[in-house]
Amino acid sequence: MTVLDHDLATAWTPDAHGPRRDPAPLLPESEPVRILGTPALRRTVDSPGGPELLRDLHRRLVVGRRFNQQATTLTKQGRLAVYPASTGQEACQIAVAGALRPGDWLFPSYRDTLAVVSRGVDPLETLTLLRGNAHCGYDPYEHQVAPLSTPLATQAPHAVGLAHAARLRGDSTVALAMVGDGGTSEGDFHEALNFAGVLNAPVVFLVQNNGYAISVPLAKQSAAPTLAHKAVGYGIQGRLVDGNDAVAVHTVLGEAVQHARSGAGPVLVEAVTYRLEAHTNADDAGRYRSAEEVAGWRERDPLTLMERHLREAGVLGDQEVAAAAAEAEELADRMRTLFHVKPELDPMSLFTHVYAEPTPQLREQAAQLAAELAAEAATGAER
Amino acid sequence: MTVLDHDLATAWTPDAHGPRRDPAPLLPESEPVRILGTPALRRTVDSPGGPELLRDLHRRLVVGRRFNQQATTLTKQGRLAVYPASTGQEACQIAVAGALRPGDWLFPSYRDTLAVVSRGVDPLETLTLLRGNAHCGYDPYEHQVAPLSTPLATQAPHAVGLAHAARLRGDSTVALAMVGDGGTSEGDFHEALNFAGVLNAPVVFLVQNNGYAISVPLAKQSAAPTLAHKAVGYGIQGRLVDGNDAVAVHTVLGEAVQHARSGAGPVLVEAVTYRLEAHTNADDAGRYRSAEEVAGWRERDPLTLMERHLREAGVLGDQEVAAAAAEAEELADRMRTLFHVKPELDPMSLFTHVYAEPTPQLREQAAQLAAELAAEAATGAER
């Protein structure tokens, strides 16, 4: 006598085919998807709109790099409290913005300021959190970007909930959540992917595997074959892509978003990349990784790769490179100007948005602060 | 130009082969392992000690079932506050005890009282929690059994920590944690498996997939091909076994424990089974599953299966069956006797084990209660 799978299935699930599914289609590719340096690049070049797309990606990479550099400079000038640069990860950052439509939602992690800016949010508003004058400086509803999430992986279930709600409303919205390799260890990552699988929510999880969580290398973070293999445990699609190949990330993320939008289910994309700078300006990366390792990755800098391959393919020339550089300088200029102005601070704003209406307790406390400020002002005026 | 995996590996990991590993060896079998009703049973029968093993498993199943029945009866008599029966899951429960050596540790979930008793813990001490006179009634160090864990999956990281500590000490201890299908959704389950993979801790996770978390069927809990497929995301071995086939569970769990003990790494075992009774005596299972479904599973009752197949194989006769039944009655008798005695309760014990030494605050509070009790006693005496 045998216990038939088929019996189990009918017993437990509304669907006669479940819960057992063939894992094969869910498993990621065994090598990261690459386009630069492969025949696929040529096909892109030859496709309609291909050269424009490639040049656009290049331009956004160049501008993105400049954004990272300028933000780092701002920390040195004391105009930002702290900056976690995504230098080296720009291919992932800009691809996110490219893969999403207006109406789609982005759920960035604390390092993903460039992705936020690429989606259209003002650089000053994006960097408010790191400047220190406010928490989230932008209106999440303006460009459909959730606040930068500092507690790691906690924004992943938000993306699932939003995608689920949108689907219930009949909208074709996709939500994309960004998590680091370290963030995949958190319980919230697991719960988000599991909910996504069960709800079949139109959500894409992008893991930027940059090899480190601050000082902790991937091998101490996970023993998985790849992080993309985690997808199978949730019955969702796993994808693996070279995160330094801007064309590949753009392509794979685009496919993932399309997969989710079509109702085919969530996707987990692992982009293999590297953080070229320290964790933040406050970190000393020399304590945990070698100069040789960094040098090796500098050779695979997403910008360098892109420029070299596009030049080789004949879609990029000195003129485009110069134009991109000029646009980058413009952004940097704008950032300098924006950050030159001291932020206006209103201490009384501490009480404004704790609740829809301040509680009686907060009204008392606000009155106390107001009195203190008035007294200070009076003392100041006296002097 | 290509980015070589090999380069990534040397860059990020101490090990030139990591982090990419071949997932194939980690994936579970596509069908649950079965022995009853397959040629493998014959091989067991013919192996040295085989018939004794089989008869022993049968005997323990029969005794285990009786344990469940008697405990359920005790709830009806008001002698247990609540009882979550493992009726239908006895093959898993007894296999656990069989797979572990003395010195190994068991981390049971709230339903796993039979596994605890099978490991040698006194039934009265095991059931204290559910009787309501104390929390954990047994000394965890006596039989190396952690307290029954009510918050789901929270005991899984404990098992990892203990296994890790034992390995650091040079002991050959294995820890086995039991989780339900519902429990696999919790963040703690994920974090435990991830830590286990990274630390290569000698730990086995047994998921008893009984198809429901209270009323929620598996299809609403997980979209994974099987729960055992979750293993690959942690770089550990997944196994799938028919949880109603006592010989198969015994075999697979034994292999898993051996795998872990040998240093080859953790194992996740999914045992496919069914809870024949309601969630607890307080639950009304008719609200969420059909009589037909239950009837179908009754036909695959682990006891019935075992008896039928062992009789067919000629290793079990009326005499053994009667002996097992007698032993079961003996246990039931003993339980009735044990539970006939009212538990001794000492209200002052509330303060004894909050800290190694009571704090001044607790001493004050204890004095208050002592005074109340004295006053009550005086009033009682007066009357």
Place this chain on the structure above:
Amino acid sequence: MTSAAPPRAAAPQSAAPRTATLASALNSALRDAMRDDPSVHVLGEDVGTLGGVFRITDGLAAEFGADRCLDTPLAEAGILGTAVGMAMYGLRPVVEMQFDAFAYPAFEQLVSHVARMRNRTAGRMPLPITIRIPYGGGIGGVEHHSDSSEAYYAHTPGLHVVTPATVADGYGLLRSAIASDDPVVFLEPKRLYWSKDDWSAEAPTPIEPIGRAVVRRQGSSATLLTYGPSLPVCLEAAEAARAEGWDLSVVDLRSLAPFDDETVAAAVRATGRAVVVHESAGFAGVGAEIAARVTERCFHHLAAPVLRVTGFDIPYPPPMLEEHHLPGVDRILDAVSKLQWEQ
């Protein structure tokens, strides 16, 4: 999104008040809120087909479909995190945590996101989420099924913390909580689920605004300040106190945050003596806040320090010992007797 939908018009039939349990009033509140506002969604473990382990969501999946009353996977952080995302998209989620202690896995989502999202976004992204948590002891529950966790929530800025003690408030306050544009931790005293009172789902009580305490008994000797599961105990104690010659006021706080200083201070000033009563551990419990703020406000009206009768500072005991832990009538009267009457 309505911020305070009116109660539903009374149903056609009999207007005569009938008896109802707190559980059924909560169920009515959920049902009426879902009928009035399609953006109200219920989610949690076993809330759908089963109707919840306490049956508070009974019948909702049948009436509104599985999407509006969703059986989720077993993961509390995931449940609350998903609700956050749903609220971001304009829904009004009502989350059920199965028991007090099983809300702890969602603590980070609650403290770091739910409580702060409005503030973080300067008011642009409010999260109108109601988090229902059956709490407290006295039902013979085994470990982890009897925690009183209100202090954790009351201490967290950005949350409202509400707890009904009567059938009518079960309805009225839950309607308010769901209609609130702020996140509300709605603590349901599970041992009162089966308590009954005159109340009818056909003519429900009006919505009770959040933030107002109510004097349940007017007395002159001393004031008992309490909430949730301890209200009936305090009322009983007040009756028993008459034999000792004390005429006690009893105040039901109903909302721990915001706190109704006005009602509370007035009630304490009127008697000059007060005892705070709650089940949860006393140390750094909500009772400490109440005692401290009452003293700040009423110092010169107080003939004695504000005393506290609370659970001991111990893990919740096993069922057979819980009676010794829970504040009972005698312990309350003991405290009242210590209010320095001889002065």
Place this chain on the structure above:
Amino acid sequence: MTSAAPPRAAAPQSAAPRTATLASALNSALRDAMRDDPSVHVLGEDVGTLGGVFRITDGLAAEFGADRCLDTPLAEAGILGTAVGMAMYGLRPVVEMQFDAFAYPAFEQLVSHVARMRNRTAGRMPLPITIRIPYGGGIGGVEHHSDSSEAYYAHTPGLHVVTPATVADGYGLLRSAIASDDPVVFLEPKRLYWSKDDWSAEAPTPIEPIGRAVVRRQGSSATLLTYGPSLPVCLEAAEAARAEGWDLSVVDLRSLAPFDDETVAAAVRATGRAVVVHESAGFAGVGAEIAARVTERCFHHLAAPVLRVTGFDIPYPPPMLEEHHLPGVDRILDAVSKLQWEQ
């Protein structure tokens, strides 16, 4: 397992006291505890190779190996849960949570297991775990990096909650915490990490027992009750108060649970007036407990209600506004001035 190992013998060389930071004293305490007791293991995010983001575990992995000072995966519940299992097997784990708000994911493990395991097992399975948490604001940290979470822990029976404010206590109390057979939440005021004092790792201060407050300044007019990051502010306020004619006592609680009622009540009785000062939100904060219990014990010695100066009941503000949130000298003096001096 030793329950209170003696401090290590002084090293050969110079006995002259030198200057040290709180951070380095904490580092010495960890190192000495690991040298004295091989069962002491450190684990957490970035504690190994990096030595922790605040460098408190600097050099430990180099001296004791990666197994004794373990870089874990990024998952706080997993870290604490793993530590529970290690403690069950006889190790004495010291866990680092990277920042206050990042300890919340471990809340369930802490409340439901760490705090209760000894009680649950009738004393058979104690968990001698130290949970180090850098806490509080004033360092210009962005969101989630400046929480004061002590009230959550102090309200949880089964935990000790300790917080040093001086370099010497950093060493002495951390040694005690690690040697304790009970779980200790060890809250490190991160803005004092770089504060300096006369102290030398070669001749470390003796181990400080847990549970004793200390009077840091003896005065006669009123008593400031405080702990951790607010101690230096209170000492400064006491200096400034002299100009107003007030001579203030300052009590450093050091241990929130257990609480040193004796020292505190004596200090308050001596002055008849008291102000509690802490950074965390005031509502249902530890200050409420202090005010309530001081009032219960010293009612007739009090000339005025015990007042509280605390953080506002708001999510911790962005760095550029934190100065307005944090209790400062002026706010403390304001409170002192309200202690009804005219009576």
